[in-house]
Amino acid sequence: MSKGKAAGPDRQGLKVRVKTAAKRKLSSTLWLERQLNDPYVAAAKKAGYRSRAAFKLIEMDDRLHLLKPGATVVDLGAAPGGWSQIAAQRVRSRPVDPEPRGRVVGLDLLEVAPVAGAEIIQLDFLDDDAPARLRAMLGRPADVVLSDMAAGATGHRPTDHLKIVALCEAAAAFAVEVLRPGGSFVAKVIQGGTEGDLLAQLRRHFAQVRHIKPPASRSDSAELYLVATGFRP
Ligand SMILES: C[S@@+](CC[C@H](N)C(=O)[O-])C[C@H]1O[C@@H](n2cnc3c(N)ncnc32)[C@H](O)[C@@H]1O
Numbered sequence: 001m002s003k004g005k006a007a008g009p010d011r012q013g014l015k016v017r018v019k020t021a022a023k024r025k026l027s028s029t030l031w032l033e034r035q036l037n038d039p040y041v042a043a044a045k046k047a048g049y050r051s052r053a054a055f056k057l058i059e060m061d062d063r064l065h066l067l068k069p070g071a072t073v074v075d076l077g078a079a080p081g082g083w084s085q086i087a088a089q090r091v092r093s094r095p096v097d098p099e100p101r102g103r104v105v106g107l108d109l110l111e112v113a114p115v116a117g118a119e120i121i122q123l124d125f126l127d128d129d130a131p132a133r134l135r136a137m138l139g140r141p142a143d144v145v146l147s148d149m150a151a152g153a154t155g156h157r158p159t160d161h162l163k164i165v166a167l168c169e170a171a172a173a174f175a176v177e178v179l180r181p182g183g184s185f186v187a188k189v190i191q192g193g194t195e196g197d198l199l200a201q202l203r204r205h206f207a208q209v210r211h212i213k214p215p216a217s218r219s220d221s222a223e224l225y226l227v228a229t230g231f232r233p
Helices: 026-037 039-047 054-064 082-091 130-138 157-178 197-205
Strands: 072-076 103-108 118-122 142-147 179-190 206-212 223-231
Touching: 026 039, 039 054, 054 082, 054 206, 054 223, 072 082, 072 130, 072 157, 082 103, 082 118, 082 142, 103 130, 118 130, 130 157, 142 157, 157 179, 157 197, 157 223, 197 206, 197 223
Parallel strands: 072 103, 072 142, 103 118, 142 179
Antiparallel strands: 179 223, 206 223
16 A cells, blocks of 8 residues: 555446345345445555545545644544555554654444554444543544544434434544644534534634535435634634
8 A cells, every 4th residue: 555645446347237136135236236336446445445435535635635744643433444544654653654653543333453553442432431542542632533433324314414413523522622723623424414503613613614525425425524624722
């Protein structure tokens, strides 16, 4: 894996068709077909990234330049590890990286196989003691807090909105506690789900707050990323 900028998806050859099978639901067949024809899935595999989501972080960071060499990064909702891989590469926290060396600390409900240059614990971020445990692991203020956390979809849109807003609010409260002045916060949200209190609170604490939809985020998904930069404690 080199710098992470070169490995864009190849959009040619999107032609795999999956036959319906008696034991497979139509929704599973369509999901499989989409995976097999997705240029980002193929590019992630080729580059050795654990997730196609890695490209969302690459695309956002190529635009925003938040992950600087030597920076300390928190990755919330890290499994299977794609964002941690990109963050570790860019802040230079891997053993092979030259100075200045950064740091990546992450967390997920699921177990994450070791990622070079990242320390990831298995924990529910909504547990009362999760923020304190992460702060203890960090031992210093963070430059960037990332959250790609997403609760399993129930299929009931209002419920899914509430769940993702709750995760985003908890991540924002944590970011305000651990960021150093000038730091940044990036969190997954759902279109229409973050108006009101959360945006107002973030605007009080950050010089700039905006929404970004990176090209790798599927156009038929309501997912967006909230990007808050220039933290003012
Ligand atoms: C879209 S995935 C993250 C993908 C990751 N950014 C990558 O590139 O590999 C969302 C993750 O959020 C995690 N998650 C959801 N709720 C969580 C919670 N309360 N605490 C910790 N992790 C959570 C899920 O387990 C899931 O692994």
